[in-house]
Amino acid sequence: MVTVVRDLTAGRGADVAIDFAGTEAATTLAARLLRTRGRLVAAAGCLPQDQNMEIYLRASTLHCALPAYSADPEDDWRRALEAIRSWRFPVDRLLTHRFALSDIQGAFETALQGSRVGYLKGIVVNDLDEPSSRVRSAGGR
Numbered sequence: 001m002v003t004v005v006r007d008l009t010a011g012r013g014a015d016v017a018i019d020f021a022g023t024e025a026a027t028t029l030a031a032r033l034l035r036t037r038g039r040l041v042a043a044a045g046c047l048p049q050d051q052n053m054e055i056y057l058r059a060s061t062l063h064c065a066l067p068a069y070s071a072d073p074e075d076d077w078r079r080a081l082e083a084i085r086s087w088r089f090p091v092d093r094l095l096t097h098r099f100a101l102s103d104i105q106g107a108f109e110t111a112l113q114g115s116r117v118g119y120l121k122g123i124v125v126n127d128l129d130e131p132s133s134r135v136r137s138a139g140g141r
Contacts, residue, residue, distance in 0.1 A: 005033045013038060020044050031055045031062075041065050097122035 005014055013035035019027045022044030031040050031048035032055070039061045040048065047064075050056055070076050083089040099107035101124055110119050 001029060002032050009035070015039070016041065018043060019046070022046055024049055031060060034058065034060050037061070039063060094121050095123060096120040099124050100127040101125065102127050 006012070014033045015035060016039045017030035017033050018041040019030040020043050021027070024046050027040075027042055027044070027046040028048040028050075030042075031050070034040060034055075036058045037060065038058070040055075041063045042048070043065045047062070048055055080089075084091050096119055097107070097110055099110075099122060104124060107122055107124055110117055111122060113119060
């Protein structure tokens with residue numbers, strides 16, 4: 001991923017990276033994608049690991065923007081729900097796969113393949129209670 005970003009930016013790196021994944025590995029990767037003096041927004045509560053001081057030496061700026069520390073979380077939720085309700089935020093495009101519970105193994109395998117198969121977010125629907133209402137699997141919407 002670092003090589004891809006460097007190739008796309010003529011060796012510079014990204015100006016800004018935003019991490020919402022909430023894992024140390026994802027935040028560290030986001031920091032490694034930055035250009036010198038780039039900015040990282042850590043929005044999920046994890047900090048990048050920098051044992052070799054690579055991030056530090058590139059003078060990266062880290063912004064911790066945790067939603068849990070919002071000045072007005074009630075208003076944040078109101079605005080988020082309004083954006084979803086009015087279709088300003090394309091929630092329907094976030095759900096890329098649906099799986100039947102009977103195909104849970106396929107769901108896990110697809111999730112592990114991630115972007116290679118166009119996977120962003122999946123949902124598992126219980127088809128075991130009502131066998132007549134089968135759910136399409138492996139990418140069906």
